[in-house]
Amino acid sequence: MSTSTENRVSQAGVGTSPQRPDGSMKVRGEFAYSSDLWHEDMLWGATLRSPHPYARITGIDIGAALALPGVYAVLTHADVPGVNRYGLEHADQPVLAEDVVRYQGEPVAVVAADHPETARRALERITVGYTVLEPVTDSEAAVAGEGAQLHPGGNVVRHVPIRKGDPAAAAEGAEVVVTGTYEVGMQDQAFLGPESGLAVPAEDGGVDLYVATQWLHVDQRQIVAALGLPEDKVRLTLGGVGGAFGGREDLSIQVHACLLALHTGKPVKMVYNREESFYGHVHRHPAVLHYEHGADRDGRLRYVRARIFLDGGAYASSTGAVVANAATLGVGPYDVPHAAVDCWGVYTNNPPCGAMRGFGAVQAAFAYESQMDKLADACGLDPVEVRTRNAMAEGTSMPTGQVVDSPAPVAELLRRLRAMPLPTEPGGELDLRRLPGGVSNTTHGEGVVRGVGYAVGIKNICFSEAFDDYSTARVRLQVVGGEPAATVHTAACEVGQGLVTVLQQIVRTELGVERVTIEPTDTTIGNAGSTSASRQTYVTGGAVRAACLKVRDALGALSPSDLGDKVLDETVEWRHRPTEELDPVTGQGNAHVQYGFAAHRAVVDVDTELGLVKVVALDCAQDVGKAMNPQAVLGQIQGGSAQGLGLAVMEEIQIAGGVIRNPSFTDYLIPTVLDMPPMNIDVLELADPHAPYGLRGVGEPPTISSTPAVVAAIRAATGRALDRVPVRPEHITGT
Amino acid sequence: MRLNVTVNGESKQADDVWAGESLLYVLRERLGLPGSKNACEQGECGSCTVYLDDVPVCSCLVAAGQTEGRRVRTVEGLADGDRLDPVQQSFVDNGAVQCGFCTPGLVVAAHDLLGRVPDPSDEEIREALAGNLCRCTGYEKILDAVRSAALATEGS
Ligand code: FES
Ligand code: FES
Numbered sequence: 043m044s045t046s047t048e049n050r051v052s053q054a055g056v057g058t059s060p061q062r063p064d065g066s067m068k069v070r071g072e073f074a075y076s077s078d079l080w081h082e083d084m085l086w087g088a089t090l091r092s093p094h095p096y097a098r099i100t101g102i103d104i105g106a107a108l109a110l111p112g113v114y115a116v117l118t119h120a121d122v123p124g125v126n127r128y129g130l131e132h133a134d135q136p137v138l139a140e141d142v143v144r145y146q147g148e149p150v151a152v153v154a155a156d157h158p159e160t161a162r163r164a165l166e167r168i169t170v171g172y173t174v175l176e177p178v179t180d181s182e183a184a185v186a187g188e189g190a191q192l193h194p195g196g197n198v199v200r201h202v203p204i205r206k207g208d209p210a211a212a213a214e215g216a217e218v219v220v221t222g223t224y225e226v227g228m229q230d231q232a233f234l235g236p237e238s239g240l241a242v243p244a245e246d247g248g249v250d251l252y253v254a255t256q257w258l259h260v261d262q263r264q265i266v267a268a269l270g271l272p273e274d275k276v277r278l279t280l281g282g283v284g285g286a287f288g289g290r291e292d293l294s295i296q297v298h299a300c301l302l303a304l305h306t307g308k309p310v311k312m313v314y315n316r317e318e319s320f321y322g323h324v325h326r327h328p329a330v331l332h333y334e335h336g337a338d339r340d341g342r343l344r345y346v347r348a349r350i351f352l353d354g355g356a357y358a359s360s361t362g363a364v365v366a367n368a369a370t371l372g373v374g375p376y377d378v379p380h381a382a383v384d385c386w387g388v389y390t391n392n393p394p395c396g397a398m399r400g401f402g403a404v405q406a407a408f409a410y411e412s413q414m415d416k417l418a419d420a421c422g423l424d425p426v427e428v429r430t431r432n433a434m435a436e437g438t439s440m441p442t443g444q445v446v447d448s449p450a451p452v453a454e455l456l457r458r459l460r461a462m463p464l465p466t467e468p469g470g471e472l473d474l475r476r477l478p479g480g481v482s483n484t485t486h487g488e489g490v491v492r493g494v495g496y497a498v499g500i501k502n503i504c505f506s507e508a509f510d511d512y513s514t515a516r517v518r519l520q521v522v523g524g525e526p527a528a529t530v531h532t533a534a535c536e537v538g539q540g541l542v543t544v545l546q547q548i549v550r551t552e553l554g555v556e557r558v559t560i561e562p563t564d565t566t567i568g569n570a571g572s573t574s575a576s577r578q579t580y581v582t583g584g585a586v587r588a589a590c591l592k593v594r595d596a597l598g599a600l601s602p603s604d605l606g607d608k609v610l611d612e613t614v615e616w617r618h619r620p621t622e623e624l625d626p627v628t629g630q631g632n633a634h635v636q637y638g639f640a641a642h643r644a645v646v647d648v649d650t651e652l653g654l655v656k657v658v659a660l661d662c663a664q665d666v667g668k669a670m671n672p673q674a675v676l677g678q679i680q681g682g683s684a685q686g687l688g689l690a691v692m693e694e695i696q697i698a699g700g701v702i703r704n705p706s707f708t709d710y711l712i713p714t715v716l717d718m719p720p721m722n723i724d725v726l727e728l729a730d731p732h733a734p735y736g737l738r739g740v741g742e743p744p745t746i747s748s749t750p751a752v753v754a755a756i757r758a759a760t761g762r763a764l765d766r767v768p769v770r771p772e773h774i775t776g777t
Numbered sequence: 778m779r780l781n782v783t784v785n786g787e788s789k790q791a792d793d794v795w796a797g798e799s800l801l802y803v804l805r806e807r808l809g810l811p812g813s814k815n816a817c818e819q820g821e822c823g824s825c826t827v828y829l830d831d832v833p834v835c836s837c838l839v840a841a842g843q844t845e846g847r848r849v850r851t852v853e854g855l856a857d858g859d860r861l862d863p864v865q866q867s868f869v870d871n872g873a874v875q876c877g878f879c880t881p882g883l884v885v886a887a888h889d890l891l892g893r894v895p896d897p898s899d900e901e902i903r904e905a906l907a908g909n910l911c912r913c914t915g916y917e918k919i920l921d922a923v924r925s926a927a928l929a930t931e932g933s
Contacts, residue, residue, distance in 0.1 A: 061869055068877030069865035069884055071812020071852035078811035159795060234816040234824060234878040234912050284816070284878030285912050316817040475900045538876025538913050673872040673918075680915030681875065707821035707910065715906045715916040 055551035056735060059673035062543045063560060064536075076254035076281025077238035081309035084240065085114055087295070087302045088161035088312070090151040090168050091321055092143035095356075095391040095700025096178070096190070099141050099150070100171035107153060107167040112160040114306045116168065118151045121301065124270030128293055130260065130396070134193060135357040137268045137297045143172070144192055144356035145393055146701050147321025154302040154310050177391035177700040181353040182330060184388035192356065192389045199354050199387040200362040202369035204629030206441045207380035212345035216336030220416040224333070224409040225766040227694035228353075229326040229685075231398050232712050235284015237294040237322050238313040241303035248275030249300045254283040256290045257572035258533045258565050268297045269304070276300065280563035286537035287685070288397030289323040291574060292359050320705035324359045324396030325695055327352040327387070329368070329405035335413045341421040341428040345380035346373045346441075350406065352387045352395070359396030361387040366507060367402030369629060370442050374410040375452045375500040375639055376432040381441040383629070391700045397574055399685060400745040403501045408767055411497040411750035415757065425496050425754065426456050433498075443630040446637060449728035452498055455641040455663040459496065462722045465645055465659045467492065478647055478654035480716055489651040492658070495754025498641035499746030502634040503739030504577040504618055511577070511635070512617035514568030515585035519553060519593050519602055520609040526602035527557040528593075534570035534582035535563060539741060540674040541578050545586050547671060552590035555602050568615060576638060576739025579670055584734040585616035619732060636730060640664035640743035642683065642751035645719075648759040653771025655691050657719050657752055665726040667738030672725070679723055679744045686748025688713045691756075694768050782844045784808060785854030791841075800844050801825045801836040804851060812852040812881050816910070823909030826882035827851045833889045835908075852881035855888060864888045867926035868919075875913035883909045887923045896927055 054060035067073040104116040119126050119138040126140065127133040139150045151168050155161035178189040184197040191197060213219070239253030248271060255261050258278045266276050283290070295312040302310040314322045334347040350368050354361035369385035385402075398404075418428040433452035439445050479485055505511040516531040528549045536542045546558040570582050592612035597605075622631040645659040662679050669675045685693075692711040696703040704710045729736025749767060757764050760774055780791045780803065791807040801818070804810045804827070814824035818837040825836045828850035836849075855862040861869070864887050874880050883906060890897060890905040897905070902923050911919060 059872065062874060064877070065869040065874050066861065066865075068874045068880050069852075069861060069868050070856055071810075071881045073877055074811075075814070075878065077815060078805070080806075080809075080811075157795070159797065232912055233876070234814070234822065234910065235876065236816065283876060284814070285876040287912070313815070315815075316819065316821075473900060475904065538878075540875065677872050677875055677914055677918060680917045681913045682915075684915035685912075706819060707817045708819060712910060712912060713915075714908075714910060715903045715919070718916045721915070721917060 052550035052554060052556060054547060054556065056547050056670055058547065059671050060543060060547065062540060063546060064542060074282050075235050075284050076252060077236055077313045079240040079252055079281060079311060081240060081242060084309040084311050085154040085156060085306060086158040086161045087299055087310045088153045088165055089149050089298060090165045092139065092146060092148040092150055094143060094172055094174050095146045096175040097143050097172040098175060099139060099143065100173055102151065103169040104151065107164040110160065110164050110167060112156040113153060113164045115154045115302055116151060116164065117301055117305060121305065122268055124268045126268065128264040128268055129358055130292060130360050131362050132358045144391055147393065152298045152302055154306050179390055179392055179700050181351040181388045181390060184390055185351060185386045197389045199358050199389060200365045201384065201386045202365050202624065202629060203627065204369050204372065204381060204383040204441045206443065209345040209347055209380040209382045212380040213336050216344050217339045218337045218417065218420045219334065220413055220420050221334045222413055222416060222765060224331045224412055226329040226405045226408055227768055228328040228697065229398060229689050229693050230320065230695050230710060231287035231289030231323065233285030233287055233289055236314045236316065236319050239281055239295050239299055240309060240311045241299035242309045243303045243307055246275065249303055250277050251296060251300055252279050252281040253296055254281050254290060256286050256535050256537060256574055258535065259569040260572065261293060261296050262565050264293055265297050265300055269300060278565045280535055283535060283537040286573065287399045288401065288574060291397045291572060292324050294322045316707055317705045320702060324394045326398035327354060327364055327395040327405065331405065331409035333409050333413050335417055337417055339421060341417060341423045341431050343376060343378050343432045346378050348372050348383045350385040352385065353390055353392055354387045355390055355392045355394035357394045359394050361396065364402040366624065367502060368406045370633055371403045371500050371502065372406045373441055374407060375434050375498055377434045377438045378441060383441060392697055393702060399682065400501065400742050403499065403746050404749065407499040407746045408750050412765065415754050426460055429498060430456055442624065442633055444632045444634060448636065448730040448732060449665065450637060450639060451665050451726060451728055452639055455639060455665065456496065456498060458663040458724045459641050459643045459661055462661050478649040478656040479652065484652055484654060485649050490647050490649050491759045492645065492647050493755040493759025495644050495751045495758055497747040497750035497754060498639065499743060501638045501742045501746055503636040503638050504575055504580055506621050506633045506635065508621055508623045510617065511571055511581060512615050513570040513582040513585040514613065514615050515582060515589045516567055516613040517549065517586060517589035517593050518609060518611045519555065521603060521605050525557060526555045526605065528553055528555045529559045529561055530586055531561040531567050532570045532582050533563055533565060533567050534578050535573040537573050539678065540671060543674065544579050544583060544670050548583055548586050549590055552587055553593060553602060576741040579737060580733055580739055581618060585614055587734050588616045589614045636733060636738060638738050638743040640747050642747040644751040644755040646752065646755040646759055648756055648774060650760055650774065653774035655756055657687055659719050660687060660748065661722040662744055663724040664743055665728050665738060666740050667730045667733060668727050668735045669725055670735065670737055675725055675740055676723055678740045680721055682741060682744030683721060683748040684713050684718050686745045687752055689767055690749045690752035691768055778842065780841055781846060783848045784810065785850055794841050796842065798841045799837050800839040800841050803841040804836060810851055810853055814878055814881055816878060823886060824879050824882040826885040828885065833885055852884055855884065862888065863929045864891065864926045867922040867929060871918050871922040871925060873914060873918040873922035879909060879911040883911065883919060887926065891927055891930055895930060
């Protein structure tokens with residue numbers, strides 16, 4: 043261990059908020075997103091998609107499309123050289139449809155042409171014969187085995203049961219019982235940067251792909267299988283990513299662009315437009331949740347019973363893991379002695395659903411927090427009091443039997459929220475822009491009532507259920523131009539969250555070197571795992587730190603500036619402590635690595651005549667273990683809270699008979715700057731002794747409690763039951 | 778058709794422009810200026826905002842042909858060499874940039890606002906930026922950035 047570096051305190055190390063390394067390029071418009079890539083001689087790819095949610099393909103005629111001048115290739119499933127199946131957990135999704143399409147928007151053929159408009163016209167000239175079939179669209183019916191069987195193993199992707207104690211016996215003695223059925227609509231990640239990438243054929247018969255994704259190595263695994271190529275023939279480099287939020291975990295353009303590039307021998311660029319983006323990635327699972335909570339008269343929980351149905355849509359994607367989250371986190375951050383939770387994820391002919399920020403925990407939280415408010419009502423208790431009485435803490439045993447072995451300050455978060463100042467009631471001179479309906483001038487304050495709501499949520503951080511969750515990092519230290527400089531190489535995807543900044547900070551802290559360069563993110567280094575589950579700072583941060591420690595060992599007593607010509611170069615694979623599988627019958631097991639907690643208080647003004655809602659304040663308290671970069675932590679909390687607000691009052695992909703009715707930003711609304719209120723934020727730093735620097739994943743928890751807090755506030759204002767999100771004006775007016 | 782347009786002070790020509798191409802497409806794909814972004818191409822997100830003869834427009838909604846002989850200023854034309862425009866600097870300093878896909882449009886919209894209203898109220902900032910979607914930040918730090926850019930511009 044070196045002594046020379048230890049007393050060098052970096053001004054831009056862990057715990058500070060230095061400038062992002064990509065910030066200046068991004069504000070100048072010079073940062074290269076995957077949709078900005080360009081290559082001499084490149085072609086444009088385009089995708090023909092099924093108009094039907096469920097149909098048999100009777101024939102595909104590509105002749106007229108191929109005959110169009112400027113068209114270089116028209117490919118169907120017959121042109122997929124490897125296995126025409128891919129998927130994150132199960133390879134059940136065709137690269138291009140064969141005899142059946144299972145959702146509206148499923149890719150059937152791809153085209154490469156010299157202009158995007160030519161490619162689009164070529165798509166119009168492909169004739170596909172379909173026999174339309176009756177789609178399966180109801181998840182509870184799918185569990186019951188009704189309707190067509192969409193995949194060989196049946197329509198249940200996964201069922202996770204959790205059994206703790208004896209809920210039936212506990213129910214006998216319960217003094218207060220509250221029940222409810224809740225629904226969560228299908229939310230879209232709505233990242234702004236469309237799916238896009240550039241595939242460049244290489245002289246060795248392979249292909250180089252530049253793409254916006256969340257996990258390069260899992261893309262690579264799926265691409266090589268579909269192309270029938272060895273791994274070293276498909277090399278991936280991360281293109282600039284315009285947001286992700288889970289929506290880039292599954293493949294979009296990856297195999298299609300590579301197929302077209304290999305087929306034509308030319309570079310091929312693909313960029314989805316917004317409408318296609320709605321068809322081109324998975325969404326948040328819509329859910330139906332049946333809950334029963336039993337308690338003593340003083341509000342102390344005795345048992346929870348829940349049955350949760352998640353609609354996975356046409357292909358499995360990550361449904362299995364989403365089901366496990368909704369089940370294991372199904373009672374929320376509470377100490378519940380007896381629990382029986384069942385969660386099913388199913389195949390239907392709705393759009394495929396998979397990862398989105400909060401991943402199963404969002405849906406459960408809307409239901410269990412709605413139940414906690416009902417319980418508070420039934421016991422005549424204040425909603426914060428009922429939550430505090432049941433709050434889990436370090437040492438609590440989860441419904442899975444896992445004993446929480448790091449801080450779990452649920453009660454403290456609620457106490458802090460409550461202590462925050464409330465916004466002043468509207469009064470004095472009214473600014474229309476502060477009222478529901480805003481500048482549409484729908485009210486001058488008449489019919490407007492205010493409500494306050496609280497919610498708290500829980501999320502598992504990192505990958506769970508015995509997954510070998512690791513990251514690889516290479517750190518080099520040398521003297522460049524008379525100054526010590528470090529370079530960091532990983533395959534971890536920066537998607538906007540600021541990982542590149544945090545990795546620089548870690549190196550500065552560990553090596554005492556100010557100049558730290560992050561190398562391009564690619565597959566020439568080992569796997570970093572996914573940018574999801576709020577895990578990259580934990581796992582890739584952990585790997586970079588471990589590599590730095592090895593460099594420091596090699597440095598010995600030297601100071602970095604005394605290295606001379608020597609280059610210290612260390613690569614490590616780093617993993618967090620292992621987790622266990624869930625018992626398939628009882629759901630018992632230490633399945634999760636770490637839990638994250640956030641709580642929100644929402645204040646809303648509601649125009650009860652028109653059903654319009656203005657969120658006036660949305661305050662948050664969250665424990666982050668260690669604020670590695672305080673500015674980025676706040677950015678995650680603000681951005682995550684906004685997405686939760688969106689689900690509460692506006693965001694839903696509307697589906698009718700398997701068909702998306704609103705695939706545009708005209709009809710799928712996300713919060714604007716007028717919808718987001720100012721936020722008070724309280725960040726706790728209670729170190730997790732098992733995690734690097736004591737940190738706790740930050741990105742997801744604020745998305746979870748924001749939705750139920752906003753809905754609780756609307757209920758408080760209106761007295762309406764509101765058992766479905768997003769809340770629509772007619773739910774408030776009752777018309 | 779051939780298009781003549783002045784972009785960021787330089788006269789530019791693009792050949793073989795199709796009738797249906799937007800100003801955004803021509804900037805990005807024909808003139809090598811991909812800074813303006815293409816998040817919706819329907820006038821809903823503001824990520825493609827540029828100045829057309831000093832007025833901010835969604836360049837995805839402007840047919841390229843309409844810009845013949847006119848002046849366009851994009852996000853690439855805001856900085857003075859190595860020196861960022863105060864609005865750009867303020868976005869970086871205040872953490873208003875995450876993925877950054879919304880940033881070019883927001884920077885142009887905020888630049889326009891501060892050009893017209895040097896000391897805007899919060900309501901004025903919100904109204905001016907209401908056409909620009911950001912999915913990452915929740916807008917708080919974007920508001921901070923515009924407020925502090927207003928102070929910086931005032932001080933200079
Ligand atoms: S791309 Fe022009 S407004 Fe969205
Ligand atoms: S920073 Fe990602 S959309 Fe605004």
